[in-house]
Amino acid sequence: MVRVRLENVSKYFGRVAAVIDLNIHVRDGEFVALLGPSGCGKTTTLLMIAGIYKPSRGRIFFDDEDVTDLPPKDRNVGMVFQSYALYPHMTVYDNIAFPLKLKKTPKSEIDRKVREVARLLQIEELLDRKPGQLSGGQQQRVALGRALAKEPDVLLLDEPLSNLDAKLRVYMRAELKKLQKELGVTTIYVTHDQVEAMTMADRIAVMNKGRLQQFDAPEVLYNRPANLFVAGFIGSPPMNFVEGSVVERNGEYFFEAGGFKVRLPAELGRIGAERGEVVLGVRPEDLEIYRRDGLGGVEASIYVVEPLGRDSIINVKVDGTVLKILAPAEIRVEPGQTVRIRFKPSRIHLFDKKTGRRLTYS
Amino acid sequence: MPAKNRRTRALLRKTAKIIVIIVVAVIPAIPIWIMYAWLIAQSFSARVIQGILPSGFTLSNWRFLWTRVSTVYEAGLSIWPYVANTLYLALGVAGLVVLVSSMAGYALSRMEFKGRMKMMEFIIALHAFPSVILLIALFILLNKMGLYGRGYVTLTGIMIVKAGLEIPMASWIIKGFFDNIPWDLEWAALVDGCSRWKVWRYIILPLVLPGIGAVSIFSFLSGWSEFLLVYTYVSNEKLYTLPVLIYYLISDLESMPQWGLLTAMGLFYTLPVLIFFSTSQKLLLRIYVGGVKG
Incomplete structure (x- = not known):
C-alpha cells in the first residue's frame, strides 16, 4: 500500500490541455474519487498514474519514489477499465492469472491466488469460460479480480460501474466499498456520477476542464462547495442559483434580484455587500414551502411537481426564475397555485459572480 | 377469409424467395460443378467415348505422381x-x-x-x-x-x-x-x-x-x-x-x-x-x- 502524490502535473495532447497543474495527495489506503464531467481530464489523470501516459510537466510519486518515468509494468498498479478490457482469447482463469504469470509467480502460487480472488468475488464457477460468454456484471468482477490478484500497491478504477444496469450498480457500489476497506488498498476511482463518488469515496477530487476544483471529504463538498462548479455538480437535484446583489438597509443585509428579497445572516451579508454582484445558491432541501401568507419569505407560483414517492421535487417560479424545492410528499400543491417560500438563512451560499468562488467568513 | 388470404400470400412470398435464391446462386454454379465432375470422372477413366463420356476405371492417369511420364513436352517428365x-x-x-x-x-x-x-x-x-x-x-x-x-x-x-x-x-x-x-x-x-x-x-x-x-x-x-x-x-x-x-x-x-x-x-x-x-x-x-x- 502506498501514498500517491501528484505534483503540478499537466498533460497536453498537441495544443490541447487535458490536465493543468494538478496537485493531489492520496493517503495510504484511502479511497479517492476523481469526479467531473466527461472531458475534464480525470481518465487522463488515471492513465498518467498507471504510467500509460507520461505527464507533459510535473512529477508523480508513490510514497517517496518518483515513478514519473517508470513504465506501467514497474509500478505495480492494478486497473479496471470502463470497457473491462478482458483478453477475449483467454479464459477467466487465464485472465486473472496473466499478471501473475508475467511476474513469474510459481504455478501453485498462481492457482492459489486465482482461486482466492475468485472466491472473494464469487466468480469461481466462471473460471473456465471465455469473457464473451459472461454478462456485464460478471465481466466487471473478472476485471476486478485480474486487478486484485497481483496484489497491487494502487488500485485504479475507470468508471467500473457505468456499464452495469441501475440495480446492479447500486449493489456493486456497496460491495466495492466494503472490499476496498477490507483489503485496505489505496484506490483511485474515476467517475462522472456524483452519487457514486459521494457514496463510496473517502475524499473526492472534483475536476473541470483539466483543473482541480476542490479536493475534500464528500460532506465538505456538499456543505461548503468551493465554487459555483462544485456547488452545481454535487447534489441531486442540483443547487438553485439566483444572480443578484447584496444591499444594506438599517444594519440588515438583503439579497435582491427583481422580485427576490432574502434576508441574509449578518456576517455573510457584510462580505456579500463588499462584492456587489453575487450569485446566491441554495440547495433544494434548504427551501421551505408555505401555503399561508404572513410568514415572510418570497412569493412564488407552483410550476411543476415531480413526485418521487418518498418526497417530491416542487418547481416554483419566482419572478421568471425556476427554483427546485425538495419537499415531503405530503405537501399537496397544484400548478399555478401561489405559495410562499422561505430560505433557511444558515444554508444560504453566496458566490462571487466574477470568479465563481464561494464567499466565506471565519 | 382475409386470414387465409394472408397465409397464401406469405406462402407465395416464401416460395418466390426460394426461387430467386436458386436462380441467383445455384443455377450459375451448375456448369462449374458439371465441369469439375467431368474432370474428376475423366481423370479416373480408361477410355473416353465421343470425347465426352468417361468409361472404365483406371489409376493410370495419375501415374505421374509415382513415375516419370513421357509427354510431347519432355520424354521422362517428373512432376x-x-x-x-x-x-x-x-x-x-x-x-x-x-x-x-x-x-x-x-x-x-x-x-x-x-x-x-x-x-x-x-x-x-x-x-x-x-x-x-x-x-x-x-x-x-x-x-x-x-x-x-x-x-x-x-x-x-x-x-x-x-x-x-x-x-x-x-x-x-x-x-x-x-x-x-x-x-x-x-x-x-x-x-x-x-x-x-x-x-x-x-x-x-x-x-x-x-x-x-x-x-x-x-x-x-x-x-x-x-x-x-x-x-x-x-x-x-x-x-x-x-x-x-x-x-x-x-x-x-x-x-x-x-x-x-x-x-x-x-x-x-x-x-x-x-x-x-x-x-x-x-x-x-x-x-x-x-x-x-x-
Whole structure:
C-alpha cells in the first residue's frame, strides 16, 4: 500500500490541455474519487498514474519514489477499465492469472491466488469460460479480480460501474466499498456520477476542464462547495442559483434580484455587500414551502411537481426564475397555485459572480 | 377469409424467395460443378467415348505422381521438381506478404502520422493496377537488378514482384483486424506487467492471428496460381511452375494431347486450393465479418 502524490502535473495532447497543474495527495489506503464531467481530464489523470501516459510537466510519486518515468509494468498498479478490457482469447482463469504469470509467480502460487480472488468475488464457477460468454456484471468482477490478484500497491478504477444496469450498480457500489476497506488498498476511482463518488469515496477530487476544483471529504463538498462548479455538480437535484446583489438597509443585509428579497445572516451579508454582484445558491432541501401568507419569505407560483414517492421535487417560479424545492410528499400543491417560500438563512451560499468562488467568513 | 388470404400470400412470398435464391446462386454454379465432375470422372477413366463420356476405371492417369511420364513436352517428365518450383514461389510470396503486411497494417491502424489517410488511399490505388501493364517495366527493373535469367534468382524476382502486388490489399485486411483491438486491451496488458513486445506477443498476435492466417492463405494461393509473370519471365524450362507446365502440355498441338493425364494433373494442381477453402471457410468469412469476439 502506498501514498500517491501528484505534483503540478499537466498533460497536453498537441495544443490541447487535458490536465493543468494538478496537485493531489492520496493517503495510504484511502479511497479517492476523481469526479467531473466527461472531458475534464480525470481518465487522463488515471492513465498518467498507471504510467500509460507520461505527464507533459510535473512529477508523480508513490510514497517517496518518483515513478514519473517508470513504465506501467514497474509500478505495480492494478486497473479496471470502463470497457473491462478482458483478453477475449483467454479464459477467466487465464485472465486473472496473466499478471501473475508475467511476474513469474510459481504455478501453485498462481492457482492459489486465482482461486482466492475468485472466491472473494464469487466468480469461481466462471473460471473456465471465455469473457464473451459472461454478462456485464460478471465481466466487471473478472476485471476486478485480474486487478486484485497481483496484489497491487494502487488500485485504479475507470468508471467500473457505468456499464452495469441501475440495480446492479447500486449493489456493486456497496460491495466495492466494503472490499476496498477490507483489503485496505489505496484506490483511485474515476467517475462522472456524483452519487457514486459521494457514496463510496473517502475524499473526492472534483475536476473541470483539466483543473482541480476542490479536493475534500464528500460532506465538505456538499456543505461548503468551493465554487459555483462544485456547488452545481454535487447534489441531486442540483443547487438553485439566483444572480443578484447584496444591499444594506438599517444594519440588515438583503439579497435582491427583481422580485427576490432574502434576508441574509449578518456576517455573510457584510462580505456579500463588499462584492456587489453575487450569485446566491441554495440547495433544494434548504427551501421551505408555505401555503399561508404572513410568514415572510418570497412569493412564488407552483410550476411543476415531480413526485418521487418518498418526497417530491416542487418547481416554483419566482419572478421568471425556476427554483427546485425538495419537499415531503405530503405537501399537496397544484400548478399555478401561489405559495410562499422561505430560505433557511444558515444554508444560504453566496458566490462571487466574477470568479465563481464561494464567499466565506471565519 | 382475409386470414387465409394472408397465409397464401406469405406462402407465395416464401416460395418466390426460394426461387430467386436458386436462380441467383445455384443455377450459375451448375456448369462449374458439371465441369469439375467431368474432370474428376475423366481423370479416373480408361477410355473416353465421343470425347465426352468417361468409361472404365483406371489409376493410370495419375501415374505421374509415382513415375516419370513421357509427354510431347519432355520424354521422362517428373512432376515433383515443378511442384517444388511452385511451392517455392507460393510459400515465398506468402511469407513476404505476411511479414510486410502485418507490420504495415499495425502502423496504418495504430500510429498517427501525417498523410496516413492519403497513404491508405494510395495503397488501395496500387492494388487496382493489373500486372499486365507493368510487364515491360518490371522486366527492365528485374534485369537491372540482376534478378532475371539466373536460375532460381529469376523465380525469387517473380516472388518479390508478386508479393509487392499482394501486399496492399493484405495490409488493408490486417489493418481491419488491428482496428478491432481496442486500446484498452493494450493498456490493460501494459498495466498487468507486459513490455511492449510482450503485449504484441501475448495479446495482439493471438487476436490478429485469424487475419494473418487468412492473408497467408490468400497470398499462398495467388502465388500458387500465378501464371503471367512466370510465363513471361522464365525462359528456363526447369523453372516452370505448375500452371505454366500444364499450359504447355495442353497447347502442344503437334500430337494428340493425353487428355486423361492432363485432367489428373489439373486436379492435382487445384488440390491445395480445395483443401484451403474447405478447411478455412470460417476464417475467410471472418475477414468480411471482422471482429475479435471471444
